[in-house]
Amino acid sequence: MSDPQRLSLELSIVLPSVSDERDGCVQRLTTALQGQPGIDKAHVKVEGDQPRLCIHYDPAQVPLRKVRELALNTGAGLTERYGHVTAEHGPTHARGARRLADQLRAMPGVLEADASPAGAARLEYDRTVLPDGELHKRLRAFDLRLVDAGAMASPMPTRPEHRASAHNHAEGEHGHGHEHDHSHADEPSHQDHDHHHGGVFGANSELIFSLLSGTLLLAGWLLERTQLISGSIALGFFVAAYGFGGFYTVREALENLRARRFEIDTLMVVAAAGAAALGQWAEGALLLFLFSLGHSLEHYAMGRAKRAIEALAKLAPERALVRSNGQVVEVGVASLNPGDVVLVKPNERLPADGIVVLGTSSVNQAPVTGESLPVDKQPVADPEAALASFDRLAPEHRVFAGTVNGSGALEMMVAKRSGESTMARVVRLVTEAQTQRSPTQNFTDRFEKVFVPAVLILVVLLLGAGLVVDEPFSATFYRAMAVLVAASPCALAISVPSAVLSGVARAARSGVLVKGGAPLENLGTLTAIAFDKTGTLTExxxxxxxxxxxxxxxxxxxxxxxxxxxxxxxxxxxxxxxxxxxxxxxxxxxxxxxxxxxxxxxxxxxxxxxxxxxxxxxxxxxxxxxxxxxxxxxxxxxxxxxxxxxxxxxxxxxxxxxxxxxxxxTPRSSAPQVMRALKGLGIERLIMISGDNQRVADAVAQSVGLTEARGDLMPDDKVDAIKKLRGAQRKVAMVGDGVNDAPAMANATVGIAMGAAGSDVALETADVALMADDLAQLPLAVGLSRATSRVIKQNLWVSLGVVALLIPATILGLNIGVAVLFHEGSTLLVVVNALRLLAFEERRLEEGPSAGISTSSI
The missing domain is CATH 3.40.1110.10 (Calcium-transporting ATPase, cytoplasmic domain N)
Structure with missing residues (x-):
């Protein structure tokens, strides 16, 4: 056997539709290759700034040309067979999102599916079992709208030259480019329609029904107490309150039963029916009113988070003025191509990512980067060369879609298509982040799966209490129904997702992209942050x-x-x-x-x-x-x-x-203030890891206020340093530029990329991306994460505490009406508490003196 050789290929060439090395298709690719004669091992690793496929092979058994051809053909086959789709649905509650995800996974051909309460759903499917057209029909049946119609495109061409061109074309998430079939673009959008809770009054139907239920309940109770109406007429008011308050609850309970799920909605319907059977119509109506009101506020919370994200997508204009053959014509932004020259008038929004080729102005980049001050822009000397290195271009030459031009007119050359702009990518990544569950949310889901059956067993045992205690069955049944109400974990189900979604939406508004609940929670609980030096702590x-x-x-x-x-x-x-x-x-x-x-x-x-x-x-x-x-x-x-x-x-x-x-x-002028702010937030260790010599590292660390510095480190040494820090601190974040520091960021608990605006690599590799090249955004990210962690803990204590209090209290005779008030009151409380995160205010850093030139004489 000859010495083994290694072939390294960019993953985006082999799998054009996959940009995340954790995707299921990557595992399928490596498994398929390792089973081929002459191939010893196949795996994916991040080298430099891109994930690469590494194949170890025996050249005596299989030549290099054959290995390359095998990899490309295997990748083409996987691309043709497996598809990835991101879709939107109306805001719902956590249980509705879980039910939708289960229903999507139950579809033949769907390999994985996730859904979030805020309205995002992501699927991976097998085209041989579920063709694109059939999938689209089924998605419409669930009232799901595709975020990117390109996801439904025909498979990528299999010839190597086509794959190479696909690689050269800058693709968005999962490679959704623009050479696609957009035949679905003319179909009606369901973006603003809530399938689960729509009706005569649209998305507000459940809230209106809930308020009608409460009004009828209050009117019947007051009129009966003042003896203005008879008991039978009051009963009519309560029955009507039952109808309005229970309409959506009964509908969801039936959907759960059809899906063979026994969830909280079902418990509420059973409890309300039990109250009616006992003649406690007012208590039952109160239960349904408060439960439906809690649902309405749940949807409101999710809708707020969703609208905060959707507002970003609406910032870019729909039309643009293009200079073509000496003429200026107005075209749709979706038709802009790289190289087109666009005119931007004063005080207008920029239509695309691009480079300035004529004119000077100040541009408000807050919608993308969160920067509080406008950034001065000026023309680039060589537009063609700048277009090829857009990610590395200086800030004064680079502009982004959705930002606002100042008082000067500009001409810009388009660098990216509309669907590939930084703004579009941020919206897409945040949408997908909504489907990623945090560790605490996973815990609450597992807890509910055990807790709900336990409650049902307890209720059954309480129904048999009459065999032990001498009391009428009506009292036994009443007690069991009260326990059923008290033990339903409604507040627990909404406590974590509402906080996570509000935190992610608030961060995006300030130019901080957080990819899901796990990074948000981890960033809020860590006590150590490591920094790269060049370009991060320094200019x-x-x-x-x-x-x-x-x-x-x-x-x-x-x-x-x-x-x-x-x-x-x-x-x-x-x-x-x-x-x-x-x-x-x-x-x-x-x-x-x-x-x-x-x-x-x-x-x-x-x-x-x-x-x-x-x-x-x-x-x-x-x-x-x-x-x-x-x-x-x-x-x-x-x-x-x-x-x-x-x-x-x-x-x-x-x-x-x-x-x-x-x-x-020189260190960034804001670095000392940032370090003080981080220490004030509870970060105990601030470490610099650098390739510079130790004396330089110590000097920079002392000037900016770090707790320690480690110099003379090669890239592999940086990875080892992060691993050691994780062993000592359990959790550590790594702040870098998202390219050279990708290996170290990947090994940290949370990888944080600076200056991610316009950089595809930084957006892909980091768990948290600071869109502006500004270290001052870091305390905002940490502070918001800290606040989110506090809100999650508060919500868990409230939701679990109320349940722990009410179960024994109702067993000992607490009135069902009081139990309903406490139970639904806790649900409203955790929703309102989570919505506070949308109003989170960052603490502004004081500007420090810029490093100047010091002079002295011997």
Missing amino acids: GRPRLTDVVASGQSSEAELLSVALSVEQHSDHPLAAAIVTGAQERLGADRPALEVRAVQSITGRGVQARLDDEVVHIGKAALFGEVAGPPIPPDMMAANDRLVSEGRSTMLVRHGSRYLGILGVMD
């Missing part, structure tokens, strides 16, 4: 921070010589010196003529000025070239700057040492 570009002139020259001479020489170099440190020297010297800088500029690799640069040699470089350079040694006072100053984390360059003209220049990737 990501070096700056001239120190100018130390010697006794043999002036600061102006030192900067003039350095500027004249370094402007001929393309090194990043040289660019920092040129920019800093120009700022310091202003318009009075002398024009010095330098010649014969040469780079000394790894050390510095030399040139000729006034027939004398100029050397600029590290201290080690001057021990290798001819000339006088470094004076002791300059060496001491150099060592001091190095110990403070500066990269230093000494300047010598002929035999004279002119001074020292200190360059540093």
Whole structure:
């Protein structure tokens, strides 16, 4: 057997319809490949910025060409067979979402399905069992509307050249592009229609029916108490209250029974029927009124969260002005293609993601990034090159769909289609995040599955109490029905999803994308955060921070010589010196003529000025070239700057040492305030993990207020550091740029990407994405998560506490009416408590002084 070889392919080439390495199709792909002759192992790993398929094979048994062809053909077969769909339904309650998910999973051909109370549903299905057309018909039967009609497209072409073109085309979530069949676009939308709770009055029908029930109940009770009507007429009022209050409850109970589920709605119907059988019509009507009112508020809470997310999708305009062949024509935003030039008038919303090619203006980016101040925009020098590197483009050249132009007119070149814009991706990812359950929600679901049968067993036992205690059956039955009401975990069912959805919606409003309940809960309970240095804690570009002139020259001479020489170099440190020297010297800088500029690799640069040699470089350079040694006072100053984390360059003209220049990737001005805010929120350990040397890491950590710093780390070392932190702290977040730090972020409890606006990789890899390149959004994310965790705990205590109190109280004789008030009151309380998160206010950070250039003299 020959030595095994490895083939690495981008996952998006092999499976164009899959962008998440955790997708079920990835497991099917690796399993299918590992069963082939000559292939030892197949797995997926994140390398750099993309998930890649790694195949270990024996070249003696199967050639490289065959392995590649096998992988592509297997992937094409899976893409053709398995589809992924995201759909919307009307807001419902947690039990309705679970029932819908169960009904979707029961459909032949559906492999996995999730649904959220706020109205999102996600399915994975097998086309050989359930063709696209049949799936669409069945979804319409459930009143589900496809979020992306492209999900129903024909399978991707199987030829390799088509797959390559599909890869080159920037696709959205699950690869839903735009070369699709949109034949369903003209069908009526059900977005605003609530299938479960619609009716004569639309989505508000249950609330109106509930209020009518309460009005009839109150009128009958008051008129009977004041003896203005007879008991039989009052009974008519109560029966009518039963009808309005129980209409939707009975309907859902019947749906549950047809699905062979025995849920809370069924318990309420049985309890109300029991109260009527005992002649307690007022108590039964009160039960149904409060239960339906609780349902209505539940739907209101979910609708609020859903509308907060839908509001994002409506920010982008529907029409755009396009310059074409010297003419300006108005077209639909959906028809814009990359490369189109669009005119944006003052105070208008931008129609697409793109780059500025003409004009200057300030753009309000708060709808996408959450930034409080407008961002100045200016044209890019090379539009074609900028279009190819949109994710890495400077903020002053890049614009996003849905943001608001200021007072200047702009011309922009479209970079992404409407369905692939940052705004569209955020809406899609948040919609899918609604279907992801948090750990606490999983716990409450498991608890209900055990608790509901236990309650039913208890009620059956209580019905037999007459065999032990001498009392009439009516009293026994009344007690059993009271326990049934008291023990129904309505508040528990809504306590967690309402809080999670409100938290996710509130975060999205401020430019923070949280992918589901698990990251939201984990971020709210962790005590340690690790940071990458470059581009996260620092600006990501070096700056001239120190100018130390010697006794043999002036600061102006030192900067003039350095500027004249370094402007001929393309090194990043040289660019920092040129920019800093120009700022310091202003318009009075002398024009010095330098010649014969040469780079000394790894050390510095030399040139000729006034027939004398100029050397600029590290201290080690001057021990290798001819000339006088470094004076002791300059060496001491150099060592001091190095110990403070500066990269230093000494300047010598002929035999004279002119001074020292200190360059540093300066910390973000907001970093110290952010660290103080995080400590105030209860984060105990703030750790920097960096590839820079330990002295630089220590200097940056001390300047921004971190608790510790770890330098000299390679990418693998960063992963090991995160694993050790997880072992010590159990939970740790990793903050990075979402690309170079992807492996470390993947191993953290919560991966947080900065500057995710416009970056497909950052949006895909992170659990939490800070859309703006602004560290100040981090305390908002942590604070909101902390608040969500508190609300979840409060709701659990209230819901479980009321049940724990009412069960023994009703067994000992508590009136069913009082039990109803406490029971339904707790449901209303947890809903209102969760809605408070939508009004969460972030604490503004005080602006710190920007790092400037310090000067001194020896």
